[in-house]
Amino acid sequence: MTLLLKEPVKRVEKLLKEFDQNQRVILLDSSARTALEAASSLGCEVGSIVKSLLFKTEKNYTLCLVAGDKKASLNKIKKILNIKDASMASADDVKNVTGFTIGGVSPIGHINEINILMRLLVASLHKEFDKIIENNIKLQAIGNLANLPKKVHDELDRVIEKTAKNSGLVLTLALSYGGKEDIVIACQQIAAKVKNSLISPQKIDQSTINEHLYTHNLPAVDLLIRTSGEQRISNFLLWQIAYAELYFTDVLWPDFSKVDLQNAISNYQQRERRFGKTSEQLSN
Secondary structure: OOHHHOHHHHHHHHHHHHHOOOOOOOOOOOOOOOHHHHHHHHOOOHHHOEEEEEEEEOOOEEEEEEEOOOOOOHHHHHHHHOOOOEEEOOHHHHHHHHOOOOOOOOOOOOOOOOEEOOHHHHHHHHHHHHHHHHOOOEEEEEOOHHHOOHHHHHHHHHHHHHOOOOOOOEEEEEOOOOHHHHHHHHHHHHHHHHHOOOOOHHHOOHHHHHHOOOOOOOOOOOEEEEOOOOOOOOOOOOOOOOOOEEEEOOOOHHHOOHHHHHHHHHHHHOOOOOOOOOHHHHHO
């Protein structure tokens, strides 16, 4: 039996294909039980690797996704989950709960339901709420928000409602979002309207599609910043960035600072926005 035929790999591959048919499982030639070994095999920075760490909490298990160059703090985990006791799961627990062995735990494809640590978002929203209000920031969110855990959804709704009348910067979070899914859902909605004679096929144009995307109430993207040294779009805002300027940096997202943002904006300001035209066409 080859590794690709083993049950754990098949579970992961099945879920990846459901998300995106182009996604595939990468098999390493050598053992990579640590983030450093995985990064070495893939030829990337260790911070680009995500570690899946299983913790045993008071009532269940929680999977914590951590950057390869970072450590998980038990004290922070207990604070975020509002619990008094948490510990690293044993090797047997990891195998029985996830179906994977330590050193090879995937963030998806577990044999049992696990409370993945999306509560970091809840904690961040709660922590930054006063600053959001103080700076007159309006919070929005795009994506398939119905897929979010109830506590995450409730806290997100609370902050969105409290900031709805703010008139300063608009901060939009993309959660449970995929660019391909965004376009597919828009097409499904338009097709349903055509079927019900609410719109004529001949009337469908770019503005029609724009109106049915998650981002229908947002302006066009001017600048897309991609961190961590990656030079790909990764299924993000595929329709919306048609004429956006792309900026790539080796800085990891957790380390992306105010200075890094200023550098990106400065680089953007030096570019000529042509929107599909030539310089000569713009000057005429």
